[in-house]
Amino acid sequence: MSIVVKDLNYVYNPKSPFETRALHNVNLTIEDGEFVAIVGHTGSGKSTFVQHLNALIRVQSGSLVVNGINLHDKKCDLKKVRSLVGMVFQYPENQLFADTVAQDVEFGPKNMGMSQEEIDVCVKNAVELVGLDWETVKNKSPFELSGGEKRRVALAGVLAMQPKVLVLDEPTAGLDPVGKHEILTLVKKLNEEQGVTVIMVSHDMNEVYENARRIIVMKDGAVVYDTTPEDLFALEDEIVKMNLEVPYMAQFCNYLRKHHVKLPKGVRTVDEVLKAVNALKGGSNV
Amino acid sequence: MFRDVTFGQYYPVDSFVHRMDARAKLILAVLYLVGIFFINSFVGFAWLTIFLLTAIFVSKVPLKSVIKSIKGILVLLIFTAILNVFFTQEGNLLLSWWIFKIYDEGLKFAAKMMLRLTYLVMGTSLLTLTTTAVDLTHAIESLLKPLSYIKFPVHELALIMSLTLSFIPSLIEETDRIIRAQKARGADFDTGGIGQRVKAFVPILIPLLVSSFRRAEELAFAMNSRCYEGSTKRTQFRVQKFSWRDVVGVLFQLVFFVAIFVVFAMQDSWAHVSWLYF
Numbered sequence: 208m209s210i211v212v213k214d215l216n217y218v219y220n221p222k223s224p225f226e227t228r229a230l231h232n233v234n235l236t237i238e239d240g241e242f243v244a245i246v247g248h249t250g251s252g253k254s255t256f257v258q259h260l261n262a263l264i265r266v267q268s269g270s271l272v273v274n275g276i277n278l279h280d281k282k283c284d285l286k287k288v289r290s291l292v293g294m295v296f297q298y299p300e301n302q303l304f305a306d307t308v309a310q311d312v313e314f315g316p317k318n319m320g321m322s323q324e325e326i327d328v329c330v331k332n333a334v335e336l337v338g339l340d341w342e343t344v345k346n347k348s349p350f351e352l353s354g355g356e357k358r359r360v361a362l363a364g365v366l367a368m369q370p371k372v373l374v375l376d377e378p379t380a381g382l383d384p385v386g387k388h389e390i391l392t393l394v395k396k397l398n399e400e401q402g403v404t405v406i407m408v409s410h411d412m413n414e415v416y417e418n419a420r421r422i423i424v425m426k427d428g429a430v431v432y433d434t435t436p437e438d439l440f441a442l443e444d445e446i447v448k449m450n451l452e453v454p455y456m457a458q459f460c461n462y463l464r465k466h467h468v469k470l471p472k473g474v475r476t477v478d479e480v481l482k483a484v485n486a487l488k489g490g491s492n493v
Numbered sequence: 494m495f496r497d498v499t500f501g502q503y504y505p506v507d508s509f510v511h512r513m514d515a516r517a518k519l520i521l522a523v524l525y526l527v528g529i530f531f532i533n534s535f536v537g538f539a540w541l542t543i544f545l546l547t548a549i550f551v552s553k554v555p556l557k558s559v560i561k562s563i564k565g566i567l568v569l570l571i572f573t574a575i576l577n578v579f580f581t582q583e584g585n586l587l588l589s590w591w592i593f594k595i596y597d598e599g600l601k602f603a604a605k606m607m608l609r610l611t612y613l614v615m616g617t618s619l620l621t622l623t624t625t626a627v628d629l630t631h632a633i634e635s636l637l638k639p640l641s642y643i644k645f646p647v648h649e650l651a652l653i654m655s656l657t658l659s660f661i662p663s664l665i666e667e668t669d670r671i672i673r674a675q676k677a678r679g680a681d682f683d684t685g686g687i688g689q690r691v692k693a694f695v696p697i698l699i700p701l702l703v704s705s706f707r708r709a710e711e712l713a714f715a716m717n718s719r720c721y722e723g724s725t726k727r728t729q730f731r732v733q734k735f736s737w738r739d740v741v742g743v744l745f746q747l748v749f750f751v752a753i754f755v756v757f758a759m760q761d762s763w764a765h766v767s768w769l770y771f
Binding site: 224258261263286289290293294296299301302303304305314315318319350364365368 | 504505506667670671673674675676677678679680681695696697699700703704
């Protein structure tokens with residue numbers, strides 16, 4: 208069970224003066240339980256690509272199989288795909304509409320045709336999962352909440368459908384550092400503890416570097432790199448050439464390596480680097 | 494879902510018509526609209542076809558794009574045609590079945606009505622296909638200028654118009670985004686009875702309403718913080734200027750429409766020239 212993309216192409220407004228090619232021969236496979244980040248410039252095709260994954264954009268040419276469902280078939284089970292692949296758009300708080308938080312979160316599960324008992328359980332779990340107190344929040348209007356809380360309610364609305372794959376389009380955009388950290392911790396927890404496949408579109412390379420285990424770099428609708436964060440950001444010059452920034456920790460590691468500090472492969476966080484440097488120094492734990 | 498709306502969408506090419514002054518085009522469009530109602534014969538419509546095809550050719554807009562604009566009024570077209578066919582009871586009886594009677598005058602009248610509506614929409618969409626919304630509002634503001642002497646808020650009106658127009662694309666985009674977000678949560682807009690379908694739009698309308706209010710407020714703040722004052726005299730970034738193109742364009746259209754008005758005015762004395770009034 209995985210996501211298999213073969214020769215995916217997509218053109219907006221074909222045969223008109225507004226014709227633009229958004230995807231160009233995309234080929235990749237995403238296994239269950241992966242944490243993948245998709246990065247690239249505005250207009251590189253990231254959003255178009257991720258919207259293919261739950262059939263919001265239908266396949267024009269090529270093939271796309273998600274957990275055994277052929278999305279390139281005209282008649283595939285859309286409801287099933289959409290409950291399987293949860294999609295959190297940019298600024299998801301803009302989609303809130305119901306009178307109370309509980310009603311908003313249950314919108315998805317209700318559409319999926321779950322029974323009322325199931326819905327109640329899912330909704331409560333999802334709200335608690337995103338770190339909100341169920342009793343205080345359930346009868347509040349979503350419009351009374353703060354920005355960060357609204358976003359978490361919107362996230363709960365997607366999580367309540369219990370997706371196996373979670374697609375997030377810039378989930379931390381416009382949040383303060385605390386809000387960012389909370390969302391990312393939550394996403395990481397889902398990935399590690401519940402085995403949810405996470406596909407995250409992001410412009411923040413530090414956040415990508417810390418969380419993702421695999422990075423896909425897109426440019427002009429094509430995949431140009433598909434590798435681990437450590438390998439990708441070791442190519443500092445190439446990254447800068449593509450107008451992407453290099454994460455601070457990667458810059459630091461690259462600098463150390465350049466000055467003949469023999470860091471082992473795969474060190475990313477401050478703690479890991481500290482440990483590696485100490486080991487090189489001969490074991491003293493300063 | 495809304496990307497397919499092409500009615501009146503600006504078609505970005507560089508042509509004679511695109512470069513004409515928006516005010517000239519606006520006046521000519523009004524002349525065109527009025528002129529159409531003075532045409533009562535198939536010969537007149539043939540004459541108008543020559544004009545319209547030439548204008549479309551010169552504008553470099555593909556004929557297909559102009560014809561596409563009729564799609565929006567197709568239902569109206571068919572409806573008026575059917576009404577006219579059955580309710581005109583003049584001329585020779587062609588067909589009679591149960592309570593339905595079809596006369597040749599009815600057929601002729603329906604055909605003319607359809608032609609009139611079609612040409613109406615094609616002509617006006619040629620205006621919007623070759624003129625940006627911004628130019629169009631500036632043109633309206635400039636043409637309504639005389640009204641400001643009787644304290645009519647022309648500039649404010651133009652501002653409201655241009656703001657409305659400039660918000661349409663972003664609102665369409667916003668609607669599109671909200672629809673996709675709700676679809677991702679399993680919302681279904683295509684099945685169920687009328688009641689269910691209407692209810693299905695609540696999750697789109699409320700977020701849309703909330704965001705339009707937010708946008709309006711933000712815009713007001715932004716304008717205030719840059720000291721916007723509508724009443725003071727403002728100059729325009731793009732100055733509108735008549736050129737030789739406008740003279741040529743106006744003369745060209747006048748040739749056609751003067752003929753139309755003359756034929757209309759002389760219909761009593763020229764009635765014996767039957768082909769002219771067929």
